[in-house]
Amino acid sequence: MHLLSVLLLLFALLCQVTALGTVTGLYGKTVSIPCNYGAIKAADIMMMKWKYNKGDAQFGDLLVKQKDQNVSISATNDYRGRVNMDANFTLLLSEAKLTDERTFTCMVVAGADIHEFPVTVHIYKSPAGVEISDEAKELEFGKLTKLGKCVARDANPAANITWLRNNKPLVADGKGIIIKNSVDGDSVTGLSTTTSTLEYSAEKADNEAQFTCRADHPLGNKLVSSPVTFTITYSTEHIDLQVIPQNRLVEGDNLTLKCVADGNPAPTSFMFDLKGNAVKVEKGNVYTLTNISRNTSGVYKCSLIDNPSMEASRNITVNYLDINLSPSGKIVKRAGETLDITLQINSSTTSKVHWTKDFKQSSEPKFTKLAYSDSGFYECKVTMENLERTASFELVVTGAPKIKGLKEINEDGQQKILICEVEGSPKPAVSWSINGTLLNETSFPNGNIEHKIAVVPSANLTVSCTVSNEFGTDTKLIVVSPLFEEVRMDKQDEAKNGDKTLLVVGVVVGLVIAAVVIGLAYWLYMKKSKQGSWKTGEKENGSLEEEKKLEENSQKAEV
Numbered sequence: 001m002h003l004l005s006v007l008l009l010l011f012a013l014l015c016q017v018t019a020l021g022t023v024t025g026l027y028g029k030t031v032s033i034p035c036n037y038g039a040i041k042a043a044d045i046m047m048m049k050w051k052y053n054k055g056d057a058q059f060g061d062l063l064v065k066q067k068d069q070n071v072s073i074s075a076t077n078d079y080r081g082r083v084n085m086d087a088n089f090t091l092l093l094s095e096a097k098l099t100d101e102r103t104f105t106c107m108v109v110a111g112a113d114i115h116e117f118p119v120t121v122h123i124y125k126s127p128a129g130v131e132i133s134d135e136a137k138e139l140e141f142g143k144l145t146k147l148g149k150c151v152a153r154d155a156n157p158a159a160n161i162t163w164l165r166n167n168k169p170l171v172a173d174g175k176g177i178i179i180k181n182s183v184d185g186d187s188v189t190g191l192s193t194t195t196s197t198l199e200y201s202a203e204k205a206d207n208e209a210q211f212t213c214r215a216d217h218p219l220g221n222k223l224v225s226s227p228v229t230f231t232i233t234y235s236t237e238h239i240d241l242q243v244i245p246q247n248r249l250v251e252g253d254n255l256t257l258k259c260v261a262d263g264n265p266a267p268t269s270f271m272f273d274l275k276g277n278a279v280k281v282e283k284g285n286v287y288t289l290t291n292i293s294r295n296t297s298g299v300y301k302c303s304l305i306d307n308p309s310m311e312a313s314r315n316i317t318v319n320y321l322d323i324n325l326s327p328s329g330k331i332v333k334r335a336g337e338t339l340d341i342t343l344q345i346n347s348s349t350t351s352k353v354h355w356t357k358d359f360k361q362s363s364e365p366k367f368t369k370l371a372y373s374d375s376g377f378y379e380c381k382v383t384m385e386n387l388e389r390t391a392s393f394e395l396v397v398t399g400a401p402k403i404k405g406l407k408e409i410n411e412d413g414q415q416k417i418l419i420c421e422v423e424g425s426p427k428p429a430v431s432w433s434i435n436g437t438l439l440n441e442t443s444f445p446n447g448n449i450e451h452k453i454a455v456v457p458s459a460n461l462t463v464s465c466t467v468s469n470e471f472g473t474d475t476k477l478i479v480v481s482p483l484f485e486e487v488r489m490d491k492q493d494e495a496k497n498g499d500k501t502l503l504v505v506g507v508v509v510g511l512v513i514a515a516v517v518i519g520l521a522y523w524l525y526m527k528k529s530k531q532g533s534w535k536t537g538e539k540e541n542g543s544l545e546e547e548k549k550l551e552e553n554s555q556k557a558e559v
């Protein structure tokens with residue numbers, strides 16, 4: 001062996017050194033370091049040897065193979081158990097370590113030539129994993145906070161760490177994103193651990209955003225940490241006071257004040273300012289006022305307990321509508337009097353008034369001189385937005401009755417109808433100066449009544465209609481002509497023409513009677529001259545009946 005070494009040293013100057021090869025092996029695995037790459041035929045090789053560079057131009061032997069001999073391991077140190085060679089002269093280095101990153105040289109003696117093939121070996125190792133630790137509990141909006149630490153352990157070469165937000169790389173900008181990386185080598189294994197810390201100024205949108213870190217390594221298999229998320233805390237920026245119901249408030253409503261503030265976590269306690277009265281509400285954001293009145297109107301505020309400058313305020317107006325109608329209830333007034341109606345309206349805004357009389361639309365009542373027709377049920381309806389009030393009174397106009405008309409109608413030749421038209425309230429009693437058949441009495445709403453009787457007069461009659469109630473009496477007369485004569489006259493004759501008609505009728509009747517008397521006298525004379533005796537029977541009876549009728553007529557006339 002010694003001799004061989006000397007021999008090799010002697011020949012060293014004659015060596016043909018080829019360009020440096022490079023081999024990358026995996027940490028802990030067996031590294032194959034090829035020799036000569038088939039440049040020399042195996043059959044030509046007299047002897048070959050693997051050695052390694054110790055540094056400072058010092059070499060250490062690993063193994064030697066002579067033609068037709070088994071491999072001889074010449075390594076004495078740590079390499080002894082780890083080196084071997086395959087049939088192609090490839091050095092097999094097991095359990096690769098970082099200290100194996102050096103140059104291994106294969107020396108081949110073929111014929112008279114000595115060849116050297118140096119191979120540089122790199123040992124790579126992926127990081128054992130990548131994980132985020134020391135993560136912040138929460139991130140405060142806009143405040144630079146150490147979000148966490150990302151560690152990629154035991155790699156060679158050292159892994160590069162990249163921070164990602166929702167899978168997009170974060171680029172350090174020195175303000176909102178500050179990334180600090182460091183690499184530590186293990187004193188035993190020599191492997192590198194890369195550590196990266198991220199300082200981050202969060203935005204609200206970062207709430208629930210996924211932060212990861214990725215370790216990049218020449219071996220290429222990308223490692224990504226499990227994601228971490230954060231709640232982004234921020235203090236209240238907006239505060240709003242809500243009023244429920246939102247629409248028009250009216251007296252009697254329940255009013256709910258709701259203080260709505262943002263922030264994370266959102267504030268849970270508030271200070272309400274109720275028209276100057278401070279009320280603290282804890283673990284809630286509502287304050288309810290029940291059965292509000294117009295007095296409730298005013299300015300309401302709410303603010304944060306720990307930051308009174310965060311304040312919201314609202315002007316609240318409670319609508320109200322009060323009406324007072326004077327007079328009210330049942331009012332009894334004398335016809336001709338005046339009546340003042342006052343409707344007082346107190347409302348938060350302008351209102352509308354709507355009057356009805358006896359449930360029919362009417363204008364606003366004004367009574368300067370009360371008439372019976374003014375009697376009725378008056379109602380006013382006042383509306384304002386969604387409020388409505390009604391008030392009413394019942395007006396009864398009283399007074400002595402007055403006969404407005406007294407007339408006769410000859411309806412069918414059988415009887416005459418007398419109509420007494422009366423106005424008055426309360427309803428007057430009607431009486432006639434003769435007995436007639438009461439046909440009917442029609443009452444009209446505005447204190448008017450029509451009283452009708454049917455009579456069968458046989459002579460001129462002066463008939464009176466008398467009406468009375470507690471306030472007085474009124475009487476009117478009408479002359480009714482007999483029905484018999486009038487039959488031949490114009491049926492439509494009015495009572496006014498009665499006297500004239502009666503006169504005409506009288507004349508006619510007179511003439512007829514005179515003609516009958518003359519005729520009778522002539523007939524009697526002729527009969528007497530023929531028979532020479534009176535025959536009175538029927539005639540006398542007839543006279544008697546006529547007399548009776550006349551008597552009756554005169555009696556009726558006296559009534």
Ligand SMILES: *[C@@H]1O[C@H](CO)[C@@H](O)[C@H](O)[C@H]1NC(C)=O
Binds near residue numbers: 068069070
């Ligand atoms: C080589 O090794 C084998 C066993 O590993 C052995 O049988 C053989 O004899 C050896 N050859 C020489 C030349 O030493």
Ligand SMILES: *[C@@H]1O[C@H](CO)[C@@H](O)[C@H](O)[C@H]1NC(C)=O
Binds near residue numbers: 038086087088
């Ligand atoms: C040696 O090299 C030859 C050709 O390059 C190859 O076919 C063979 O598999 C190799 N043997 C070993 C043990 O690597």
Ligand SMILES: *[C@@H]1O[C@H](CO)[C@@H](O)[C@H](O)[C@H]1NC(C)=O
Binds near residue numbers: 160217218
């Ligand atoms: C790691 O970062 C360095 C410097 O930025 C770069 O040169 C190198 O290529 C990176 N390595 C990987 C694997 O990305």
Ligand SMILES: *[C@@H]1O[C@H](CO)[C@@H](O)[C@H](O)[C@H]1NC(C)=O
Binds near residue numbers: 252253254290291
């Ligand atoms: C107001 O609230 C009370 C109970 O707090 C309830 O009895 C009443 O009906 C409410 N009034 C209205 C108008 O909702």
Ligand SMILES: *[C@@H]1O[C@H](CO)[C@@H](O)[C@H](O)[C@H]1NC(C)=O
Binds near residue numbers: 252293
């Ligand atoms: C509401 O208040 C008014 C006076 O403001 C009162 O007359 C009424 O009885 C109250 N209603 C209730 C339900 O408390």
Ligand SMILES: *[C@@H]1O[C@H](CO)[C@@H](O)[C@H](O)[C@H]1NC(C)=O
Binds near residue numbers: 293294295
């Ligand atoms: C409203 O306030 C007035 C005085 O400001 C008071 O006299 C009245 O009783 C109050 N009404 C209600 C319903 O609170």
Ligand SMILES: *[C@@H]1O[C@H](CO)[C@@H](O)[C@H](O)[C@H]1NC(C)=O
Binds near residue numbers: 299313314
């Ligand atoms: C509330 O009303 C008062 C006057 O009535 C007014 O000066 C004030 O600006 C109003 N405030 C709001 C918030 O509307």
Ligand SMILES: *[C@@H]1O[C@H](CO)[C@@H](O)[C@H](O)[C@H]1NC(C)=O
Binds near residue numbers: 322323324344345346
């Ligand atoms: C309206 O308000 C005035 C003054 O406040 C008061 O005197 C009057 O009684 C009120 N009228 C009604 C109908 O409430």
Ligand SMILES: *[C@@H]1O[C@H](CO)[C@@H](O)[C@H](O)[C@H]1NC(C)=O
Binds near residue numbers: 434559
């Ligand atoms: C009306 O007739 C009744 C009987 O029918 C009689 O008793 C009464 O006296 C008569 N009245 C007049 C005013 O004729």
Ligand SMILES: *[C@@H]1O[C@H](CO)[C@@H](O)[C@H](O)[C@H]1NC(C)=O
Binds near residue numbers: 441452
């Ligand atoms: C009243 O009498 C008039 C005329 O006879 C008739 O037309 C009317 O229907 C009567 N009214 C009633 C209510 O009987």
Ligand SMILES: *[C@@H]1O[C@H](CO)[C@@H](O)[C@H](O)[C@H]1NC(C)=O
Binds near residue numbers: 460
């Ligand atoms: C009826 O009255 C008129 C005048 O009003 C008179 O001319 C007439 O003779 C009277 N007839 C009878 C039957 O009395």
